[in-house]
Amino acid sequence: MKKIEAIIRPERLQSVQDALDELGVSGLTVTEVMGCGRQKGYTEQYRGSRANISLLPKLKVESVVPNEVVEPAVEAIVGGAWTGETGDGRVFVFDVEQSVRIRTGERGEETVSHESRIGWGY
Amino acid sequence: MQPTLKDVIPAVETTWVIVAAVFVMFMQAGFLLLEIGFSRMKNAGTVVPKVLANFSICALCYWAVGFALAFGGPGWFAGTHGTFVNTANGALFPAIAASHATVSAKWFFEFVFCAVSLAIVWGTTLERIKFGAYLIYAIIFSTLIYPIVSHWIFGGGWLVKTFGMQDFAGSTVVHLIGATGAFAALLLLGPREGKYGRDGKPNVIPGHSMPLVGLAVLILWFGWFGFNPGSTLGAIGGRFADIVVVTNIAAAAGVVGAMLTIWLITRTFDMGMTCNGAIAALVAITAPSGYVNFWAAPIIGFIAGVIVVVSVILIDKRLDDPVGALSAHGMAGIWGTLSCGIFTAPALAKLNGVGQGGLWYTGDFKQFGVQSLGVAAAFTSVFVISFVVFFIIKATYGLRVESEEERYGLDIVEHGMWGYPEQFMPVPGSEYHPPAPPAQRPRPRPVPVGMTARGG
Numbered sequence: 001m002k003k004i005e006a007i008i009r010p011e012r013l014q015s016v017q018d019a020l021d022e023l024g025v026s027g028l029t030v031t032e033v034m035g036c037g038r039q040k041g042y043t044e045q046y047r048g049s050r051a052n053i054s055l056l057p058k059l060k061v062e063s064v065v066p067n068e069v070v071e072p073a074v075e076a077i078v079g080g081a082w083t084g085e086t087g088d089g090r091v092f093v094f095d096v097e098q099s100v101r102i103r104t105g106e107r108g109e110e111t112v113s114h115e116s117r118i119g120w121g122y
Numbered sequence: 123m124q125p126t127l128k129d130v131i132p133a134v135e136t137t138w139v140i141v142a143a144v145f146v147m148f149m150q151a152g153f154l155l156l157e158i159g160f161s162r163m164k165n166a167g168t169v170v171p172k173v174l175a176n177f178s179i180c181a182l183c184y185w186a187v188g189f190a191l192a193f194g195g196p197g198w199f200a201g202t203h204g205t206f207v208n209t210a211n212g213a214l215f216p217a218i219a220a221s222h223a224t225v226s227a228k229w230f231f232e233f234v235f236c237a238v239s240l241a242i243v244w245g246t247t248l249e250r251i252k253f254g255a256y257l258i259y260a261i262i263f264s265t266l267i268y269p270i271v272s273h274w275i276f277g278g279g280w281l282v283k284t285f286g287m288q289d290f291a292g293s294t295v296v297h298l299i300g301a302t303g304a305f306a307a308l309l310l311l312g313p314r315e316g317k318y319g320r321d322g323k324p325n326v327i328p329g330h331s332m333p334l335v336g337l338a339v340l341i342l343w344f345g346w347f348g349f350n351p352g353s354t355l356g357a358i359g360g361r362f363a364d365i366v367v368v369t370n371i372a373a374a375a376g377v378v379g380a381m382l383t384i385w386l387i388t389r390t391f392d393m394g395m396t397c398n399g400a401i402a403a404l405v406a407i408t409a410p411s412g413y414v415n416f417w418a419a420p421i422i423g424f425i426a427g428v429i430v431v432v433s434v435i436l437i438d439k440r441l442d443d444p445v446g447a448l449s450a451h452g453m454a455g456i457w458g459t460l461s462c463g464i465f466t467a468p469a470l471a472k473l474n475g476v477g478q479g480g481l482w483y484t485g486d487f488k489q490f491g492v493q494s495l496g497v498a499a500a501f502t503s504v505f506v507i508s509f510v511v512f513f514i515i516k517a518t519y520g521l522r523v524e525s526e527e528e529r530y531g532l533d534i535v536e537h538g539m540w541g542y543p544e545q546f547m548p549v550p551g552s553e554y555h556p557p558a559p560p561a562q563r564p565r566p567r568p569v570p571v572g573m574t575a576r577g578g
Contacts, residue, residue, distance in 0.1 A: 011316075011529050042534070043538070044534070044538055044539050044540075044543070045537070045538030045539055046538075046539050046543075
């Protein structure tokens, strides 16, 4: 069981989400974040004055998946988030010790696995 | 010289026309908030300089040329004199000479109408058009397009003089002309990125503030009490109060009609559609407001409310119109103009001296035919000219921002700043300050009695 954490462009979320759904990933968590990196910032102008902005809006996508899904899930995120320009983001993979489904009290890898796509959102 | 009782008439009429005109001017705030509310946050700020620039360009152009082309003389095609409002002689503007208001008052009233029409053009273009396109089209619109076509109907031109087309306050002149320009712009612009999926189905791109949309609709509704009743251009006899009633009950019926229709289709009381229903009914009642009796107003408004809902849903399948301008101003404007041909009371047609009674009273399709001709003539001419103008803008300056710029939002790309800066900015002034030594740190303020945990 691994946790995948990806920092992506906000406008790529839909294709990342679709690709993960295709794999049967059971769920994900998305957070709006700000960050800086190689993409650099930009300059704002306000009534004639300039302000240099180093932080850009990004999304953080987190999902915990069974071991055998890790590699395809990472590939799916990279494929969905890729534009080829600086600022496409990063994917990190962490070990996860335990997972509990709160409703039933089940534990272990089956709480994060799914066989078929579940179709989020409807 | 002492003022006499005779001087009161022009004074009263001028006062009413100016009051009505500032009501209409305030509608700019309505359009501003409507467009902001129906945009995403990243495109909220750009609407502010757009509305101000359009209003200002329109003022200068309409003062210099527009008013003269629209009202300066009885020509069939356009007026010929009165550039820069260089005369105070009301007789030189024959179409509006029946009113005792001064020429200045009439200019201001007709100018704010032109500004409303121009504001309507941009509803379809939100979130992707280049800022400069606003400025270029605004000049041509307020110098030529609006003045000439409004002359045909308001200014004593061929549609009103030869055929007797009825349009009391401008369902066609103001709203259909604006929506037609919006249609031409939209065809050349295309939809916002992401509006249509790979399968061609429309995606929802919700606006970011329905409270602002609600405020906008109420401001527009308020402004309409200058728009329609003010089109009497006079106060003597109190006709304008009848038109207030007609306008208000039509709008009310529009809200009910739109809400009921969208509820029957989706089983929800949709926020945006309720707002569109009010606007559509106000647009529809604009032409017949001075021609119909009270009983016809709710019917016209209710049908406009039904039309706008169906039209928004159908248009959304193919054309990306973020605020529903094509439906609320275009389709409702057409309906309102045609409704004169059905509901115009013969007595009121006689009072206004234009055309004859509608189908309901006379059993005669003549007036309905005239109204259809007027709609077709206004739509065709404005569409052709606007399409050419936008085509030239597209070929030279460019009409649409780059794909990447559209994703960032027009606020940062065109104006270097966000409409809501705190959303995207770290706290300014957060440079590193070394910590002060303990002796210099401020002491914690004493907690006031009564606010401690133990109570007072």
